Amino acid sequence: MNTNLAVLSANNLHIKMRELESEWDNFVSEKQKPNRIRQAIYQSWKRCEEYEVDPLQKQTSIIMDDDSLSETISKSKIYAASLPIIRTLHEQIKGTGHLITLADDKGRIIHLEGEHHIKAQAEKMSFIRGSDWSERAAGSNAIGTALAVGHPIQIFSYEHFCEGVHPWICSAAPIKDPLTGKNLGIIDLTAPNELGQPHSLSVVQNISEMIQQNFKAHSFKQRHRLQEHYENFAKKLNSDSVIVLDEMLNIVHADQKCRFLLQIDHWRQIGVHSEFQHIRNSLLTNSEREWELDVPSLQIKIFVQVIVDGTERIGYLLHLEKTNQIRDYTHWGRIIGNSQPMNQLIARVKIAAPTNVPILLTGESGTGKEIFARAIHKESSRHQSSFIAINCGAIPKELLASELFGYESGAFTGGNPKGKPGKFEEADGGTLLLDEIGEMPLDLQVYLLRVLQEKEIVRLGSSRPRPVDVRIIASTNRNMKELIQEGKFREDLYYRLNVVEFNIPSLRERKEDIPLLIRYYIIKYAKKHHKPVPTIGNDVLSLLNEYKWPGNIRELTNTIEYAVLFCSNNQITLNSLPDSIQKSSQRLIDQRLSLSELEQEERHKIKQLIEETGGNLSEVARRCQIARTTLYRKLEKYQLPVT
Numbered sequence: 001m002n003t004n005l006a007v008l009s010a011n012n013l014h015i016k017m018r019e020l021e022s023e024w025d026n027f028v029s030e031k032q033k034p035n036r037i038r039q040a041i042y043q044s045w046k047r048c049e050e051y052e053v054d055p056l057q058k059q060t061s062i063i064m065d066d067d068s069l070s071e072t073i074s075k076s077k078i079y080a081a082s083l084p085i086i087r088t089l090h091e092q093i094k095g096t097g098h099l100i101t102l103a104d105d106k107g108r109i110i111h112l113e114g115e116h117h118i119k120a121q122a123e124k125m126s127f128i129r130g131s132d133w134s135e136r137a138a139g140s141n142a143i144g145t146a147l148a149v150g151h152p153i154q155i156f157s158y159e160h161f162c163e164g165v166h167p168w169i170c171s172a173a174p175i176k177d178p179l180t181g182k183n184l185g186i187i188d189l190t191a192p193n194e195l196g197q198p199h200s201l202s203v204v205q206n207i208s209e210m211i212q213q214n215f216k217a218h219s220f221k222q223r224h225r226l227q228e229h230y231e232n233f234a235k236k237l238n239s240d241s242v243i244v245l246d247e248m249l250n251i252v253h254a255d256q257k258c259r260f261l262l263q264i265d266h267w268r269q270i271g272v273h274s275e276f277q278h279i280r281n282s283l284l285t286n287s288e289r290e291w292e293l294d295v296p297s298l299q300i301k302i303f304v305q306v307i308v309d310g311t312e313r314i315g316y317l318l319h320l321e322k323t324n325q326i327r328d329y330t331h332w333g334r335i336i337g338n339s340q341p342m343n344q345l346i347a348r349v350k351i352a353a354p355t356n357v358p359i360l361l362t363g364e365s366g367t368g369k370e371i372f373a374r375a376i377h378k379e380s381s382r383h384q385s386s387f388i389a390i391n392c393g394a395i396p397k398e399l400l401a402s403e404l405f406g407y408e409s410g411a412f413t414g415g416n417p418k419g420k421p422g423k424f425e426e427a428d429g430g431t432l433l434l435d436e437i438g439e440m441p442l443d444l445q446v447y448l449l450r451v452l453q454e455k456e457i458v459r460l461g462s463s464r465p466r467p468v469d470v471r472i473i474a475s476t477n478r479n480m481k482e483l484i485q486e487g488k489f490r491e492d493l494y495y496r497l498n499v500v501e502f503n504i505p506s507l508r509e510r511k512e513d514i515p516l517l518i519r520y521y522i523i524k525y526a527k528k529h530h531k532p533v534p535t536i537g538n539d540v541l542s543l544l545n546e547y548k549w550p551g552n553i554r555e556l557t558n559t560i561e562y563a564v565l566f567c568s569n570n571q572i573t574l575n576s577l578p579d580s581i582q583k584s585s586q587r588l589i590d591q592r593l594s595l596s597e598l599e600q601e602e603r604h605k606i607k608q609l610i611e612e613t614g615g616n617l618s619e620v621a622r623r624c625q626i627a628r629t630t631l632y633r634k635l636e637k638y639q640l641p642v643t
Contacts, residue, residue: 004040004151004152004153004154004201005154005198005201013156013193013194013196016156016157017156017157017158017193019036020036020037020156020157020158020159021157021158021166023035023036023037023158024055024158024159024166027045028055037159038159039626039627039630040145040149040153040627040629041140041155041159043627043629043630044135044140044145044148044149044161045140045161047135047148047633048135048139048140048161051135051136053135053136053137053138053139053161053162054162055139055161055162055163056162056163057138057139057162057163057164058124058125058162058163058164059124059125059126059164060125060126060127060131060132060133060137060138060162060164061126061131061132061137062126062128062130062131062132063108063130063131063132063137064108064129064130064131065130066130068130069110069129069130072104072108072110073110073111076104076110076185077177077184077215077218078102078175078184078185078211078215079102079110079111081211081214081215081218082102082111082175082185082187082211082214083111084214085207085210085211085214086100086102086111086113086187086207087113089203089207090113090114093189094115095115096191096195097115097118097191097192097195098114098118098189098190098191098195098200099112099113099114099115099118099119099122099127099189099190099191100112100113100114100187100188100189100207101113101127101143101186101187101188101189101190102185102186102187102188103133103143103147103172103185103186103187103188104185104186105147105182105183105184105185106132106134106147107132107133107134107135107137107138107143107144107147107186108130108131108132108133108134109127109128109129109130109131109133109143110129110185111129112127112128112129118191118192121192122168122190124164125164125165125168127190134147135147135148135161138162138165139160139161139162139165140155140159140160140161140162141155141160141161141162141165141170142154142155142170142171142172142186142188142190143170143172143186143188145172146172146173146174146186146188147174147183147186148629149629150174150183151173151174152171152172152173152174152201152204152205152208153171153172153201154169154170154171154172154198154200154201155169155170155171156169156193156196157169157193167192167193168190168191168192168193169190169191169192169193169195169196169200170188170189170190170191171188171189171190171200171201171203171204172186172187172188172189172204173186173187173201173204173205173207173208174186174208175187175208175211175212175215176208176212177212177215177219177248178212178213178215178216178219179216179219179220179222179223179246179250180219180246180247180248180250181248181250182247182248184215187204187207187208187211188204189203189204222246222309222314222315223246223252225307225309225314226244226246226252226253226307226314226315227244227252227253229244229307229315229317230242230244230252230253230317233305233317233319234255237319239255239319240255240256240257241255241257241258241261241319241320241321242254242255242258242317242318242319242320243255243258243317243318243320244307244315244316244317244318245283245315245316245318246314246315247313247314247315249280249283249284249316251267252315254267257320258320261298261300261320261322262276262298262300262320263298263523263532263533278295279293279295279302279318282304283304283316286304288306289305289306289308290303290304290305290306291304292304298519298523299322300320300321300322301320301321302318302319302320302321303318303319303321304316304317304318305317305319335368335371335372335375336513336516336517336520337510337513337516337517338512338513338516339510339511339512339513340512341505341509341510342505342510342513345502345503345504345505348502349372349375349376349502350379352376352500352502353375353376353379353380354379354380354381355380356380356471357499357500358452358471358472358473358474358496358497358498358499358500359373359376359472359473359474359499359500359501359502360437360473360474360475360476360480360497360498360499360500360501360502361373361473361474361475361476361501361502361503361504362475362476362477362480362501362502362503362504363475363477363503363504363505363506364477364504364506364552365477365551365552365554366551366552366553366554366555367504367505367506367507367552367553368504368552368553369435369475369504370389370433370435370475371553372502372504373387373389373431373433373473373475374387376431376473377430377431377471377473380431380471382429382430382431382471385427385428385429385430385431386426386427386428386429386430386431387427387430387431387433388423388426388427388430388431388432388433389432389433389435390403390404390423390432390433390434390435391435391436392434392435392436392437392439392440393435393436393438393439393440394436397441397444400440400441400444401444401447401460402415402420402422402460403422403423404422404423404424404444404447404448404457405422405424405447405451405457405458405459405460406419406420406421406422406424406425406457406459406460407419407420407422407459407460407461407462408459408460408461408462409461410461411459411460411461411462412460412461419459419461421459422457422459424451424457424468424470425457425466425468427468427470428468428469428470429469429470430470430471431470431471431472431473432470432471432472432473433473433474433475434448434472434473434474434475434497435474435475436475436476436477436478437474437475437476437497438476438477438478438480438483438488438489439476439478440489442487442488442489442490445489445490445493446490446493448493449490449492449493449496451468452472452493452496452497453496455467455468455469456468472497474497474498480494480498506549506552507549507552507553507556508548508549511545514544514545514549514556515541515545517553517556518536518541518544518556518560519536521556521557521560521561522534522536522560522563522564522572525560525561525564525565526564528561529564529565531564531565532570534563534564534567534570534571534572535570535571535572536563536571536572540572540573540574540577542639543574544556544559544581547581547584548584558578559577559578559581562576562577562578563576563577575611599638602634602638603638603640605624606620606624606631606634606635606638606640607638607640609623609624610640617631617632
């Protein structure tokens with residue numbers, strides 16, 4: 001059975017009409033779910049409710065005056081290709097009481113042919129040139145609903161959402177560009193209910209195909225123009241890393257080198273490539289004719305050029321270039337960030353790094369204090385000497401002094417019989433990082449203060465001072481002022497260490513850097529574990545961006561390494577993340593979407609089915625007993641990724 005058809009025969013139209021009237025009344029008045037209407041119509045009615053269309057509306061809005069209509073026609077791609085076919089058909093259907101209508105890609109009528117008395121009837125519901133017959137304006141109707149669902153459909157009588165259209169039956173089919181698949185407009189046959197025929201739908205489908213054939217020459221001309229643009233550009237720049245896309249972002253031409261630069265194995269992967277989604281958004285939202293797009297995680301820069309034919313945008317040329325963008329963003333080695341807090345911090349640290357002043361690095365655990373300390377060392381005049389780090393909170397109190405200052409032979413039982421130099425001696429001429437300085441025992445702080453003042457150490461078990469030339473960087477996640485007030489840290493030592501203090505921002509304070517960090521570590525851990533670089537969906541990036549990251553960079557890197565290891569089909573989804581992140585993400589989704597308990601259950605069910613079916617949306621829709629178009633809306637509503 002063809003579910004696009006409203007009537008299977010011209011017999012019993014009045015019986016069918018009464019059934020539909022009852023269903024419409026119950027839906028509009030009682031909010032009851034109808035039992036005897038097609039699923040596509042019910043879905044359309046639900047959309048109309050969301051759009052707040054008035055079901056008692058008698059006519060739609062007329063939104064184009066003659067000047068606007070003329071301008072729309074002049075810009076229409078299909079008007080010239082359609083008109084000869086429409087006029088021929090009009091001659092063939094004279095006397096049948098049908099109107100033949102052409103609407104643009106927004107559902108606005110731009111041409112209408114038919115008998116005078118039928119046109120006069122149709123005018124009562126504003127079925128005229130310049131009127132808007134999208135679902136948002138006119139409710140369920142063949143033009144608007146075919147536009148919404150993307151395929152031919154016939155709508156009869158009370159299947160129309162708005163009361164003013166109930167006396168009519170209409171059949172419509174989209175007209176699509178045969179090469180790009182873009183919806184160019186709608187062809188429609190409309191008549192009073194009593195003239196309804198099932199074959200009207202096949203008629204508009206045939207007309208649509210004929211118009212598409214007429215339009216094919218235009219499409220091939222544009223495709224040739226795109227190919228020509230590529231050849232001219234590639235020849236001029238002698239480049240082998242160019243992609244040309246049509247206006248619907250279908251690939252017209254792509255050099256093989258581009259796959260390497262985009263880090264994909266097959267072109268079919270580009271549709272789910274997270275970075276291509278970023279590129280796609282830029283193409284669709286940027287109104288300029290030329291611009292550059294940085295993709296630091298792939299270490300490429302893309303030069304974008306809009307391709308036009310006259311005044312019409314017909315596609316895009318993308319020239320990919322390998323860059324050292326990761327290094328541009330990392331500033332020093334492994335420091336990654338381009339947010340304002342990080343840029344400001346790095347600018348200040350760069351001033352202090354070449355000097356010998358002691359530096360105190362503060363910030364939450366996991367923010368990267370040791371990475372900053374190493375970067376400071378590399379920027380200093382001591383970069384050719386040792387960088388030594390010691391965690392003052394991880395070494396037992398009894399051993400910390402020997403670790404810092406060393407000991408002589410026989411200083412204590414179990415020690416090295418030859419004695420051992422401490423961290424100060426090991427760092428001589430270089431840099432010593434005193435990590436978690438706030439955990440240093442109080443009685444040991446006085447010895448550290450003396451070393452900093454005298455610039456010499458005395459090993460345990462010795463009385464002979466040894467000169468040391470060490471630059472001190474200290475770090476802590478504790479509030480040092482509070483420790484001083486509590487008597488747990490010497491104030492004089494604090495000011496000796498804190499000549500310059502830098503506070504490392506948490507990830508919550510530099511959210512703009514999170515996507516950059518994620519992509520950087522995806523590449524890093526994919527290479528580490530000898531795996532292809534996986535893609536990551538924008539939905540996952542969005543949720544990771546909203547997550548609070550209490551463990552900061554350390555937690556993020558662990559999360560990404562886990563995701564790279566456990567992702568399936570070379571794609572990082574929510575299921576690829578650790579359980580703790582998944583649970584937090586689920587709470588974020590529920591909060592953001594303000595879902596009821598029933599909606600949360602439905603979201604969970606659909607998500608589970610997507611996993612079980614390997615992303616087979618047709619099977620998911622079948623198991624949910626809903627139409628595929630309804631499933632798409634639910635995927636969007638619940639922000640569920642399509643695998």
